[in-house]
Amino acid sequence: MNGNIDATNLKDGAISTVKIADANITGAKFGTQIDWANTQSVAFQEASSSITGANCNDCAFTGVFTRLGNIAAATVITGIANPRNGRFVILYNPNAFNLTIANQHASSVAANRIITCTGADATSTLACSAMLVYSNTDSRWILLNLWG
């Protein structure tokens, strides 16, 4: 009598805060504007990376925000795996080793490569942060910022 309840069986506004368990929202796309009230914040939980240095081709970063805490030598990121239309990535290198974001580097598969928008690699010699977003049209990551 109560199973297989469809939207038509639910009152408008029926689904309230306490009915949604933590980590249960699995919709693939939000089809509407999302406005975050100025009393709330957005957080992308920090992930860690195992890369330690040298070239990282088709780097597999999970989530949005990745801390490159294990870097112990100069590192070149030539590409990021699992691109998706509009995927947004933030990288943070806490260690004072060169981090290079390579421009259109052939060591990564084409779809994983990065456009730095300068025609050249972008390099930081200090601890640094970087933001990238994926362009489906160009099938490339676009470097928004390399800071540090």
Next chain:
Amino acid sequence: MVTKPNIFTDGQLPSGPQWDANFSTLYDYLNGNIEASSIVSASGTTSKFNDGTITAGKIATDVDFSNTQEFCFQIDAANDPTSVNNFRRRKEIGYDNYFLIDYDNVVSATGEYNGRNGELLFFPWFIRTDAFETDIVGFTQTISNAAGGGNQFLTMTGSNYSQGALIGATGTRYFTMKMFGIYSLTDSSWIFLGAGHYNSTTAPL
């Protein structure tokens, strides 16, 4: 699991009035505490969510925002440029003023602003001055680099970061500044992602 309401005894055939009197209880018993397993997949639609309902601590899947929709951080339009929290500060300054904002420790060590794991921070600042005479006007902001352990910033340069301008000016002048950060739980600090500023007699677009 809903507790069965012991309204009627076994074998009892409720009268009309008894049924009416207990209908709400029975209705809630039959329809209340509906668990997720009873709801068809994708049944929840826009109108079924109360505004402000979604407060689950984490979204456990990739989330894609349709390219026909916007993603907005609502602003706090407060006029006080010396207060830390939230996203937008704007101040109109009258003529004949000497006005300087020198803001150290955007996020103070006293825990004024508690960053969460991966929290985004965005400060856009807008200031317009109308200097009647040759007034000294200026706007500088210093983000103090600190080693973490609280709510400090790591500027990624190893030193404090300052931006802004201090000039003598007449007429209307516009200053804007922007700054981005994200909170690292590992380092207990805000990580500086980038910044920029603008200083002109022309209003920014």
